[in-house]
Amino acid sequence: MREPDDVTPCEAAEIKAWDDTVDVLVVGFGAAGSAAALSAAEAGAQVLVLERAAGPGGAAALAEGIVYLGGGTPIQTACGFEDSLDDMYRYLMAACGPDPDEAKIARYCAESLGHFDWLVACGVPFDPTFCAETSMAPTGTEGLVYSGGEDAYPFNEVARPAPRGHLAKTKRATGWLLMQHLAAAAAGAGAAVSADTRVDRLVVDDGRVVGVQGQRFGETVSLRARRGVVLTAGGFIFNDDMLRKHCPPLVRGTFKVGTEGDDGRGIRMAQAIGASVRNMYAGEVSLPITPPRTLIHGILINAKGQRFINEDTYMGRVGQSALYEQDGEVYLIVDEASYEVNWMGLAATWVCATTAELESEMGLPTGSLQATVDLYNRHAARGEDPVFHKGPSWVRPLVPPIGAIDLRIGPAPYAPFTLGGLEATVEGEVLNVVGDPIPGLFAAGRTTAGVCSFGYASGLSIGDSTMFGRFAGASAAALTPAARRTR
Amino acid sequence: MREPDDVTPCEAAEIKAWDDTVDVLVVGFGAAGSAAALSAAEAGAQVLVLERAAGPGGAAALAEGIVYLGGGTPIQTACGFEDSLDDMYRYLMAACGPDPDEAKIARYCAESLGHFDWLVACGVPFDPTFCAETSMAPTGTEGLVYSGGEDAYPFNEVARPAPRGHLAKTKRATGWLLMQHLAAAAAGAGAAVSADTRVDRLVVDDGRVVGVQGQRFGETVSLRARRGVVLTAGGFIFNDDMLRKHCPPLVRGTFKVGTEGDDGRGIRMAQAIGASVRNMYAGEVSLPITPPRTLIHGILINAKGQRFINEDTYMGRVGQSALYEQDGEVYLIVDEASYEVNWMGLAATWVCATTAELESEMGLPTGSLQATVDLYNRHAARGEDPVFHKGPSWVRPLVPPIGAIDLRIGPAPYAPFTLGGLEATVEGEVLNVVGDPIPGLFAAGRTTAGVCSFGYASGLSIGDSTMFGRFAGASAAALTPAARRTR
Numbered sequence: 001m002r003e004p005d006d007v008t009p010c011e012a013a014e015i016k017a018w019d020d021t022v023d024v025l026v027v028g029f030g031a032a033g034s035a036a037a038l039s040a041a042e043a044g045a046q047v048l049v050l051e052r053a054a055g056p057g058g059a060a061a062l063a064e065g066i067v068y069l070g071g072g073t074p075i076q077t078a079c080g081f082e083d084s085l086d087d088m089y090r091y092l093m094a095a096c097g098p099d100p101d102e103a104k105i106a107r108y109c110a111e112s113l114g115h116f117d118w119l120v121a122c123g124v125p126f127d128p129t130f131c132a133e134t135s136m137a138p139t140g141t142e143g144l145v146y147s148g149g150e151d152a153y154p155f156n157e158v159a160r161p162a163p164r165g166h167l168a169k170t171k172r173a174t175g176w177l178l179m180q181h182l183a184a185a186a187a188g189a190g191a192a193v194s195a196d197t198r199v200d201r202l203v204v205d206d207g208r209v210v211g212v213q214g215q216r217f218g219e220t221v222s223l224r225a226r227r228g229v230v231l232t233a234g235g236f237i238f239n240d241d242m243l244r245k246h247c248p249p250l251v252r253g254t255f256k257v258g259t260e261g262d263d264g265r266g267i268r269m270a271q272a273i274g275a276s277v278r279n280m281y282a283g284e285v286s287l288p289i290t291p292p293r294t295l296i297h298g299i300l301i302n303a304k305g306q307r308f309i310n311e312d313t314y315m316g317r318v319g320q321s322a323l324y325e326q327d328g329e330v331y332l333i334v335d336e337a338s339y340e341v342n343w344m345g346l347a348a349t350w351v352c353a354t355t356a357e358l359e360s361e362m363g364l365p366t367g368s369l370q371a372t373v374d375l376y377n378r379h380a381a382r383g384e385d386p387v388f389h390k391g392p393s394w395v396r397p398l399v400p401p402i403g404a405i406d407l408r409i410g411p412a413p414y415a416p417f418t419l420g421g422l423e424a425t426v427e428g429e430v431l432n433v434v435g436d437p438i439p440g441l442f443a444a445g446r447t448t449a450g451v452c453s454f455g456y457a458s459g460l461s462i463g464d465s466t467m468f469g470r471f472a473g474a475s476a477a478a479l480t481p482a483a484r485r486t487r
Numbered sequence: 488m489r490e491p492d493d494v495t496p497c498e499a500a501e502i503k504a505w506d507d508t509v510d511v512l513v514v515g516f517g518a519a520g521s522a523a524a525l526s527a528a529e530a531g532a533q534v535l536v537l538e539r540a541a542g543p544g545g546a547a548a549l550a551e552g553i554v555y556l557g558g559g560t561p562i563q564t565a566c567g568f569e570d571s572l573d574d575m576y577r578y579l580m581a582a583c584g585p586d587p588d589e590a591k592i593a594r595y596c597a598e599s600l601g602h603f604d605w606l607v608a609c610g611v612p613f614d615p616t617f618c619a620e621t622s623m624a625p626t627g628t629e630g631l632v633y634s635g636g637e638d639a640y641p642f643n644e645v646a647r648p649a650p651r652g653h654l655a656k657t658k659r660a661t662g663w664l665l666m667q668h669l670a671a672a673a674a675g676a677g678a679a680v681s682a683d684t685r686v687d688r689l690v691v692d693d694g695r696v697v698g699v700q701g702q703r704f705g706e707t708v709s710l711r712a713r714r715g716v717v718l719t720a721g722g723f724i725f726n727d728d729m730l731r732k733h734c735p736p737l738v739r740g741t742f743k744v745g746t747e748g749d750d751g752r753g754i755r756m757a758q759a760i761g762a763s764v765r766n767m768y769a770g771e772v773s774l775p776i777t778p779p780r781t782l783i784h785g786i787l788i789n790a791k792g793q794r795f796i797n798e799d800t801y802m803g804r805v806g807q808s809a810l811y812e813q814d815g816e817v818y819l820i821v822d823e824a825s826y827e828v829n830w831m832g833l834a835a836t837w838v839c840a841t842t843a844e845l846e847s848e849m850g851l852p853t854g855s856l857q858a859t860v861d862l863y864n865r866h867a868a869r870g871e872d873p874v875f876h877k878g879p880s881w882v883r884p885l886v887p888p889i890g891a892i893d894l895r896i897g898p899a900p901y902a903p904f905t906l907g908g909l910e911a912t913v914e915g916e917v918l919n920v921v922g923d924p925i926p927g928l929f930a931a932g933r934t935t936a937g938v939c940s941f942g943y944a945s946g947l948s949i950g951d952s953t954m955f956g957r958f959a960g961a962s963a964a965a966l967t968p969a970a971r972r973t974r
Contacts, residue, residue, distance in 0.1 A: 006921050008761070098735040245765035245910070248585040248940070268920045272761040274495070278732035281768035304874055306793050325812055365874040367865055371858045378854055387791055387852040423732070433755045434493050453735070 004200055007269040010213050010222075012205035021224040022048040024476045025212055026191070027199045027266060030058020032232035032445025032465035034182035036428075036473030038122070041189035045227060045477035049191055050214065052198035052261050056183035057176065059234055059258040059417070059446070060462050065174030066147050067466070068459030070164035071109060073116045075143050078128035083162035085109045090159035091150055096452045096460070104451045107426045108464060115467050116166070122185040124178055127169040133291050141169045148457025149314030153389035165459045175462070182466070197221065201269050202229065202441070209273070209440035228440050228476030230428070232469055233266025234258060235418035235446035237283075242268075246280035246420065249324045252409055253285065253416035258446075266447040267421050274432045275441070279449040280420035284456040287319030287407065287414055288344055289332060296394045297338030299376055300407075303329040305359065305368025307376070310388040316456050319414060328409035331362065333373070335398040346412060348403035358402050373398055417446070419456065424448040428472025442476045444469040491687055494756040497700050497709075499692035508711040509535040511963045512699055513678070514686045514753060517545020518949050519719035519932025521669035522956030523915075523963070525609070528676035532714060532964035536678055537701065539685035539748050543670035544663065546721055546745040546904070546933070547949050552661030553634050554953070555946030557651035558596060560603045562630050565615035570649035572596045577646035578637055583939045583947070591938045594913045595951060602954050603653070609672040611665055614656040620778050628656045635944025636801030640876035652946045662949070669953070684708065688756050689716065689928070696760070696927035715927050715963030717915070719956055720753025721745060722905035722933035724770075729755075733767035733907065736811045739896055740772065740903035745933075753934040754908050761919045762928070766936040767907035771943040774806030774894065774901060775831055776819060783881045784825030786863055787894075790816040792846065792855025794863070797877040803943050806901060815896035818849065820860070822885040833899060835890035845889050860885055904933070906943065911935040915959025929963045931956040 002008075024040040026033050029051035041047045049056075070076065071085035089109045093100055120126070131138035131145050138145060147165025149155055170177045187193065196217060203211035203222065211224040236242040237256045242264045244251060256262075271277060289295055296312045300322075308330075309321050322330045334348065341347045352358040359369035377397040379385055385395050406412065422443050424430050429437035430448075445465035452460050489495075511527040513520050516538035528534045536543075557563065558572035576596045580587055607613070618625035618632050625632060634652025636642055657664045674680065683704060690698035690709065698711040723729040724743045729751045731738060743749075758764060776782055783798045787805065795817070796808050809817045821835065828834045839845040846856035864884040866872055872882050893899065909930050911917050916924035917935075932952035939947050 008919065008921055008923075099731045099738070244586045245763070246767070251586070271758070271763070271920045274759040274761060276732070276758070277764075280733070304794075307791075367862050368874055371862045375854050375858045387855055432495065433758045434495055436495075 004198070004215060007201050007265060007272045009273050010201055010203045012203050012210050015203060015222045018211070018224040019221045020048065021226065022046045023225065023227045024230065024473070025050060025223055025225040026230045026232060026473065027212060028058060028233040028261070029056040029183060029193060030232060030234060030445065030465070031060035031179065031182065031462050032469035033058065034179065034186045035466040035469030036230045036232055036444060036476070037186040037191035038182070038189050039470040039473035040477040041186065041191045043474050043477035047191040048223065049186065049193045050197040050199050050212070050223070051193060051195050053259065054195050056193070057179045059262060060465065061176045061179040062259065063175035063257065063462065064458065065178045066145070066165040066167055066459035066462065067119065068147060068164050068457055068463040069112045069116050069166050070162060071112045073113060073166065075126050075128050075166055076162060079130040079144050081162045083164070085112065087159040087162065088112065088164065091155055092451065094155055094158045095148055095455045095457055097455055098453060100453045101449070101451060103426055104464070108451050108467060111467055118470070123181040125169040126166060130163060133293055138167070139171065141171055143167050143169060147314070147459050149317060152312040152391055153310050178462070199233070200265070202273060204273060207439060209438060225440070228442050230472050230476045231266040231270060231422070231430070231441070231443040231447045232445045233447050234262040235421060236262060236264030236267060237417045238262045239264040247283050247418065250283045250416045250418065252323065252328060253414045254409060255413045255415040257286070257415050257417040262446070266443070270422050270430055270441065270443065273438065275438060276423040276431050276433045277421060278423045279453050282419035282452065282454040283416045284316055284419060285319035285323045285414055285416040286316050287322055287412060289315055289318065289342060289407070291343050292340045294338050294340055295332060295334060295342060297396060298332045298334035299372070299398070301331050301333055301369065301372060302326040305364040305372050307372055307388055310385070310390040312390050312394050314457060316458060320456070322407065323414055323416065328414060330407045332405040332407055333398065333402065334405065335400065335402050337399065339403065344413070346405050349406040349411070351401055351403035354400050355402055358404060362404055419450070419452050419454070421446060421448045426468070426471065428468060428475045442472040444472040491702060494688050494752060494759045496760050497688055497690045499690050499697050502690060502709045505698070505711040506708045507535065508713065509533045510712065510714045511717065511960070512537060512710055512712040513717045513719060513960065514699060515545060515720040515748070516543040516670060516680060517719065517721060517932065517952070518547035518666065518669065519952035519956035520545065521666065521673045522953040523717045523719055523931060523960030524673040524678035525669070525676050526957040526960035527964040528673065528678045530961050530964035534678040535710065536673065536680045537684040537686050537699070537710070538680060538682050540746065541682050544666045546749060547952065548663045548666040549746065550662035550744065550949065551945060552665045553632070553652040553654055553946035553949065554606065555634060555651050555944055555950040556599045556603050556653050557649060558599045560600060560653065562613050562615050562653055563649060566617040566631050568649045570651070572599065574646040574649065575599065575651065578642055579938065581642055581645040582635055582942045582944055584942055585940060587940045588936070588938060590913055591951070595938050595954060598954055605957070610668040612656040613653060617650060620780055625654070626658065628658055630654050630656060634801070634946050636804060639799040639878055640797050665949070686720070687752070689760060691760060694926060696925060712927070715929050717959050717963045718753040718757060718909070718928070718930040718934045719932045720934050721749040722908060723749060723751030723754060724904045725749045726751040734770050734905065737770045737903045737905065739810065739815060740901045741896060742900045742902040744773070744902050744904040749933070753930070757909050757917055757928065757930065760925065762925060763910040763918050763920045764908060765910050766940050769906035769939065769941040770903045771803050771906060772806035772810045772901055772903040773803050774809055774899060776802055776805065776829060776894065778830050779827045781825050781827055782819060782821060782829060784883060785819045785821035786859070786885070788818050788820055788856065788859060789813045792851040792859050794859055794875055797872070797875040799877050799881050801944060803945060807943070809894065810901055810903065815901060817894045819892040819894055820885065820889065821892065822887065822889050824886065826890065831900070833892050836893040836898070838888055838890035841887050842889055845891060849891055906937070906939050906941070908933060908935045913955070913958065915955060915962045929959040931959040
């Protein structure tokens, strides 16, 4: 019996007896896995889902549960927003870079309306109302939010803004509700599930993936797939060794987003047979400042007392910049008119009669914060922010008394997850380092690099996990590569 | 015959006839390859070096040729500098991060003095004089320079500063001279060389690397290694596809440092058999502002008119920050007293009577540059820079007329090369994704992740290439893993 961490592939000839044989094996029962299992089952394949936890859900069940969709969904329309696939495409090409995956983004947009219908067909309910207060899950049951800074600089200059964050109808636990429906849909279509089953490695036969080997209740199991194996095993935010190798800034994240199953095993077992990875440095970092939105009237500064971003952008972009570029040393400067304790209880750590006093109490370089506030106020008096382009509605001079909310790592939560992973085609085929599909191997979700190369919007992970999970499941269920490509 | 880009491994059983068999094959005849070939030959192995170009040299022959060594080398001592291995270690642990490879850095320091002797034994001449003017190759024959910002913030607070950039004695073409000696030493020790031979893939037998396959004058050649294959095939700065997948900022580099052989093939052929990579996002970016050092009296600003770094640090750190964090939009603000045209002919693009005019002509946000200069001058009047900690000798108020040198991508050269690559042990063993050595496979130089995880100092690449090249060659020459480990 090998070490559980030994992802080295197993040769089929070494397997004395298969414990089970099906058409398609799906590794992981989260957002991507449930979609893959459903579509493979609907394509007529005998499907077995292998989940290391006791039940379905994965990271998606713990998440806000936003699904990024646009181009005029019924919810957008009901809420009075016009949107086009072209605007959605231009926004994503700008927001998901640098060097976004054009093929994935184009397909993601083209399938967006159909994917909404698919969610509804899976039983996911949506409340056709809009919540303006947040770029995160609303406290009510509203089904639509701005979730990627579409209405702020620079994206409002690239594409007509529209909210595209769709949420299942429930108060909180939105991701959990979504996953309840998707897992039930997969089971309803006939996918079998083997819980408490952790896949450790792939089984290969002459370069083709023909099965997996893993552990179930302490016993080694070898499972054969006649048609294909789909890796939907999550990302690697819970693997510090991988984080250090690929994206050291994320090691310092304090509220890692995912389950302990996000240990990168799915990525590594494919790398072990020559699969290609990409965007491994990329990570989304949530830094939950709003709600309330009134805090956006303040200014974000770094350890040099400088501003570094427009405060009205998506909080995930703020978090990325704060952790990757500012080393997690940031603060929100607020005055009395803009201040409220935020939803997580983040309150002002310092409050002073003057900016000079505040600067001194915070230990910032003398004059640095004063210069920043003076420049900001000078423009704000005219309702402008020519330096960072915060929207006019959020711009007004900061009037002492003035305070600061400590947003450094520790006082504030930094909630990251990984965006890099296996290089997979739109159809879910995993590519080797030459750029050719590895026969029999498919993947989707955070085991793969998705639509986001680095930049992110809330809802894109569950969005691309479920959509490309569907395609990967259908590809695996198809009997031949030719059949797959014409699907 | 396969496509040249097909790095998929070849099974030994597929080889009908080997074109040659030796003990050790070394892939690439640059800094790491020549060191590996020499040490393997000295260990008694029959060595064949495979070089895709017509002759030896690789990227090192085109480089400044600095070798980073310390702890009290004869050159440091002759120039009157005290240094210790402990100071060198503390500097490197601070400068090579985040998350530097402690094992490699510890070994690099421990072997530093011996490695200097090794270079001398290879015939490399050193002029025991110090050049204060530059952190790059001097115009004279001086053998010692500061090459990593050791005498500037923050490293001067971490370790006692000492110059550790060692250069072979010649005017310019230092890297070329160094490589002439190293290649001659390898040949002198008995290593054979096959030029115009491009290795495309590894040959494996039951999980062990037993040879390589490639092209020589248009013909496929299959070459067997009884003991080991050493990959010293350079980095991937000349492979835009890999740059986009792993470190998108470097795509925009205008003067890529290396040869067209730096196409990542060595990395990919090992990945194809399950080798692990790390630090793939990391790249050094030279932005040659100095000499002359008088320009350091100026201030570097970004597109927001903000300073972002202490101007007296190593120019490679400036370049990294400019390209990775400031998107290549930076300028050097100078006054008359500090201005000279730099050695590459970079001259002031704008010169104005006042800072306000300059700001306006440059198209910076109104008031932004003025606020920055005012804050800088306020502290500079007391010889201080509490914001970015430039050393007191470089700090004095900027007095109009004032100008700016355009250091954006295009007007200024950004010269990057990659630092990420295969994960290899100190002894040169290439690790698979499980963390185990791949039998028969060794690597060094920019095909591997070296002492620099991200931060860099000039001379660390040739330094770690030659030192860990030596170890990798000796490991490959040893007959057994046990013999290797006790070398």
